[in-house]
Amino acid sequence: MTYDILIVGAGPVGSTYARYMAEKGYKVGIIEKKSRIGVPLQCAGLLGRQIKEVNILPSELIINPFYGAYLHSPSDRILKVAKNNPEAYVVDRVGYDQFLAELAVDAGAELFLKHQVKDINLKNGMVYIKNGKEDFRGRIIVGADGYNSVVALKISNNEHNHSLQAAQFKVDFDKNLFDMDYVHLYADASISPGFIWLIPLSSSEARVGLFGNSDYHSLNKYLKDFLNNNPAFDNYSLMKKYQGRIPIFNPKKNIVKDNVILLGDAASQVKPTTGGGLIMGFKCAQIAANITGKALENDDNTILKQYQSQYRKKFKTELNTQLRVQKIFKSLTDEDLDLMFIKLKEEGAEDIISEYGEMDDQAPLVKELFKRGIIFKILPKILARGISALWK
Ligand SMILES: Cc1cc2nc3c(=O)[nH]c(=O)nc-3n(C[C@H](O)[C@H](O)[C@H](O)COP(=O)(O)OP(=O)(O)OC[C@H]3O[C@@H](n4cnc5c(N)ncnc54)[C@H](O)[C@@H]3O)c2cc1C
Incomplete structure (x- = not known):
């Protein structure tokens, strides 16, 4: 069976992308190894308020x-x-994964449960299924198959995601x-x-x-x-x-090769500080849908490279900030952390965090703490300089 878009993995990000492409009128197939989507639960299910801007979230979930x-x-x-x-x-994360998959199917995507992808062919777009089930072919293949992605393994010369x-x-x-x-x-x-x-x-x-x-x-x-x-x-x-x-978020990860792209956890599109992947994955699904749509329209897979460059450009400041913050936290002791809390309280940081803090975009808060000189008061000089370098 041949599809315009063949997605490996019916997780929340793969299903959301599938819906966007089916809504554009493309023939979309989703291959999922599980028999029940979203099970077992592997998530805290905490989503920042941006969820309402980047995807549908029904109130009953x-x-x-x-x-x-x-x-x-x-x-x-x-x-x-x-x-x-x-x-x-x-949120009820199991229910949410199932809801997003249903929306994709309602939009026209075909979902194949109990189909585990074992390999793909980068040259001819073939996707091979385990246990002798019928193979598939996609004009574009999208690896949305999570942290242990077989598609990522294939396009990165067998280098596993960390x-x-x-x-x-x-x-x-x-x-x-x-x-x-x-x-x-x-x-x-x-x-x-x-x-x-x-x-x-x-x-x-x-x-x-x-x-x-x-x-x-x-x-x-x-x-x-x-x-x-x-x-x-x-x-x-x-x-x-x-x-x-x-x-582990990898800023240098190659997420496009030939007619294949990676999306969501498979592309390590997670926030370094919290490990949260849904909001960022949904934003990337939107970028991927625009670019893959263009590539199909023009029958030109070289356009897919724009997905990687647009993704990197969009998240550069935010992710670099988070990587620095993460590195700094790694180097602190319990005593450092306690001292930091004391100084933050003294400096009135509760109000500043309340005003500028956001689960998904942390750079504006760090920038504000830097502008007010608080970063230099709460961190050893050498670490504070590392952060301030981001805005020079
Ligand atoms: C304990 C924990 C807590 C978390 N808490 C949060 C949180 O509070 N907020 C947040 O935003 N994020 C959280 N995350 C991260 C979040 O769960 C992931 O970022 C998100 O699930 C990524 O979605 P995805 O669609 O990219 O991949 P996945 O959800 O991993 O979906 C991948 C799909 O691909 C399928 N698949 C895999 N291999 C194959 C194959 N070979 N063939 C066919 N199908 C295949 C899988 O069965 C699965 O259905 C948490 C993660 C963990 C582990």
């Missing part, structure tokens, strides 16, 4: 909106940041513990640049998780110690455990 966050230092000094309107939403392990628990705290308007983020040098997130699903239940450069077993133990050592969590029970991997 929103579990809870958040207006701000409590940021906890290692010795539990707290910064509270708040907005007047919802800054983020925790990724970090993530672990998450669904926890019942057995009492009304949470203000539902706020998420909690706990800084800790030993897991830096990661952090622990606690996202209330109700006043007594939360998703608690972290990612880091350790194995799943160690992260699990770390999370249990975190819960056991916090006196407020005296009678909790674990309802579910989840695990997954988060690709």
